[in-house]
Amino acid sequence: MGSDYPARLKARPRGYADTMGDERNWAGNLLYRASSIEHPESIDELRGLLTAGGSVRVLGSRHCFNDIADTTGSLIALDRMPQVIDISPARDSVRVSGGLRYGDIAPVLEEQGLALANLASLPHISVAGAVATGTHGSGDATGSLASAVRAVTVMTASGEVRSLARGDDGFDGAVVALGALGAVIDLTLDVEPSYQVAQHVFEHPSWDAILRDLGAVTGVGTSVSIFSTWQRTDVADQIWIKQRVPATRADAAERRAAREALAVSLGAAPAEGKRHPIIGVDPEACTEQEGVAGPWFQRLPHFKLEFTPSAGAEIQSEYLVPRLDAVAAIEAVRSLADRIAPLLLVNEIRTVCADDLWLSSSYGTDAVGLHFTWKPDEAAVRELLPTIEAALPASARPHWGKVFTLDGAEVRSRYPRWDDFAALVAKHDPERRLVNEYLERLGL
Ligand SMILES: Cc1cc2nc3c(=O)[nH]c(=O)nc-3n(C[C@H](O)[C@H](O)[C@H](O)COP(=O)(O)OP(=O)(O)OC[C@H]3O[C@@H](n4cnc5c(N)ncnc54)[C@H](O)[C@@H]3O)c2cc1C
Numbered sequence: 001m002g003s004d005y006p007a008r009l010k011a012r013p014r015g016y017a018d019t020m021g022d023e024r025n026w027a028g029n030l031l032y033r034a035s036s037i038e039h040p041e042s043i044d045e046l047r048g049l050l051t052a053g054g055s056v057r058v059l060g061s062r063h064c065f066n067d068i069a070d071t072t073g074s075l076i077a078l079d080r081m082p083q084v085i086d087i088s089p090a091r092d093s094v095r096v097s098g099g100l101r102y103g104d105i106a107p108v109l110e111e112q113g114l115a116l117a118n119l120a121s122l123p124h125i126s127v128a129g130a131v132a133t134g135t136h137g138s139g140d141a142t143g144s145l146a147s148a149v150r151a152v153t154v155m156t157a158s159g160e161v162r163s164l165a166r167g168d169d170g171f172d173g174a175v176v177a178l179g180a181l182g183a184v185i186d187l188t189l190d191v192e193p194s195y196q197v198a199q200h201v202f203e204h205p206s207w208d209a210i211l212r213d214l215g216a217v218t219g220v221g222t223s224v225s226i227f228s229t230w231q232r233t234d235v236a237d238q239i240w241i242k243q244r245v246p247a248t249r250a251d252a253a254e255r256r257a258a259r260e261a262l263a264v265s266l267g268a269a270p271a272e273g274k275r276h277p278i279i280g281v282d283p284e285a286c287t288e289q290e291g292v293a294g295p296w297f298q299r300l301p302h303f304k305l306e307f308t309p310s311a312g313a314e315i316q317s318e319y320l321v322p323r324l325d326a327v328a329a330i331e332a333v334r335s336l337a338d339r340i341a342p343l344l345l346v347n348e349i350r351t352v353c354a355d356d357l358w359l360s361s362s363y364g365t366d367a368v369g370l371h372f373t374w375k376p377d378e379a380a381v382r383e384l385l386p387t388i389e390a391a392l393p394a395s396a397r398p399h400w401g402k403v404f405t406l407d408g409a410e411v412r413s414r415y416p417r418w419d420d421f422a423a424l425v426a427k428h429d430p431e432r433r434l435v436n437e438y439l440e441r442l443g444l
Contacts, residue, residue, distance in 0.1 A: 025062045025069075029315050029378050032059075034075040041080045046183060047159040049076050056157060056433050058183045060129020061101055063122075064401035065315050068133065068178060068438045076183060078128070084186060087112055093150055094191050098128040098184045102145075103305040106297035115194040118142040118223070119300040121348075128184040133401035134176040134360045136369065137300060138223040138242075138350030140215075144362055147355040149175045151188035156181065157433040173417065173424040176359040178400055180439055181428040196245040197222065197299035199289045200259060201275045204235040205266035207334065211327050214368075218351045220262045221255075223300060226349040227277045230337040237279050237346070239268060242300060245293045277302060278346045278373075314345055315378055317385060318371040318399035320352065320361035325393040326368035332391040333370060339387065343380055345373040358417035361397040369399075378403065408442040 023032055037059065040046040050056060055073030062069070069075070078099030085108050086095040094114070096105050103123035109115060118137040120130060136144035151165040152174055164171040174181055210217050210226065218224045221241035228236040241259060246252045263270065274290060276283040285307035287299050298304070321329045330349065333340065340347070348371040352362040361367060370392075374381045385405040389396070397414050398404035412418045422444055429435065435444050
């Protein structure tokens with residue numbers, strides 16, 4: 001072990017961190033260099049840790065693949081803090097504490113007849129961590145998870161509690177904030193009446209047909225994912241279509257007809273049985289498919305809470321491009337298929353609706369995400385990424401929580417409000433105690 005191996009690891013936490021080693025991220029590709037990982041159980045304890053001096057960062061559910069959460073000082077996990085899930089009297093929002101995961105709050109909302117508009121591919125991630133990095137699901141009309149945030153409460157490194165609500169000065173910079181403002185102690189999210197979703201999978205759609213009218217493909221359902229291993233460049237592997245169950249039979253018939261017509265136009269066949277995003281992997285961990293309707297939170301994620309999501313041993317990268325650049329971006333990846341395929345577990349293409357959050361990867365533009373789940377060979381992935389990054393349109397924004405090699409100045413240049421964000425960070429953390437190496441590389 002290196003000399004900076006965590007020296008004061010505390011007893012294993014009771015929360016979601018129970019299932020993981022204390023010192024690594026979920027994927028195991030990062031050993032946190034923190035001198036301690038703390039688990040405060042009250043606001044006062046949290047304040048004591050934040051104001052103790054030295055470098056500090058807050059840790060969520062550890063699902064990032066890079067060192068965004070890391071610090072050489074103290075890491076603070078909020079998973080033992082009091083848990084709050086507080087539905088507003090108007091039943092249009094819910095206030096949740098900073099340590100909770102989507103999988104913790106979704107069943108409670110459902111019990112109350114309420115729902116979120118979107119979820120990521122897995123429910124295991126913390127709400128605060130997902131929002132901090134601009135995490136998203138899929139949907140032409142659905143924003144990133146951060147776009148559901150209507151208020152955020154942060155405890156700064158000096159122990160001061162600051163709340164910002166939608167419309168307040170600085171709010172648009174304080175949501176996707178890379179953990180740079182302080183500990184997010186609670187978030188208020190938009191909610192809506194609960195709804196049901198059914199999931200349909202089609203196999204081997206033609207790439208040429210997809211690229212001729214990408215909008216027709218991504219618009220055919222509430223949430224659409226195109227999966228490819230790039231073993232072949234003539235067809236993608238699968239299209240997953242998640243559809244909110246329409247209110248009337250006529251609407252349902254119309255939706256079914258649209259799906260079937262699209263499948264015919266793409267030369268795709270309905271999957272015979274349940275599928276994993278990676279063909280050949282046991283789909284047991286996946287949420288129900290084959291058109292069986294179920295509650296939103298049991299269909300929007302690809303993976304069930306009680307199973308290890310995704311492939312388990314993997315690392316991930318993702319680039320989001322404006323919709324106008326999407327076909328060029330996919331063609332760029334397609335042209336590199338022979339270099340990408342040997343390292344790839346699966347590529348997923350999704351859509352995200354525009355928002356106004358300064359560091360959101362869909363800031364100011366409807367976006368298409370090109371996500372890569374890689375085999376866990378980070379050195380080889382890092383060797384290939386510059387080639388992919390050079391081939392993608394210059395508008396591509398890397399996912400903050402995944403592996404990328406673009407340099408900080410280049411990343412900054414793709415966010416028109418970067419300087420405003422830097423000013424917001426300076427205001428909240430003048431002593432730069434939350435500025436870690438990752439943020440320094442970005443130029444903070
Ligand atoms: C299997 C898998 C599937 C994934 N699927 C998707 C997907 O579908 N879509 C997508 O966009 N991304 C996806 N991701 C990426 C993931 O959503 C992001 O990495 C997200 O940030 C994870 O949240 P976390 O709490 O686990 O992050 P962590 O790594 O714990 O933290 C992330 C960042 O948030 C900050 N942070 C966490 N909690 C707080 C807090 N309370 N206060 C202040 N800062 C905080 C940390 O300091 C850090 O900067 C996936 C990751 C994995 C491993």
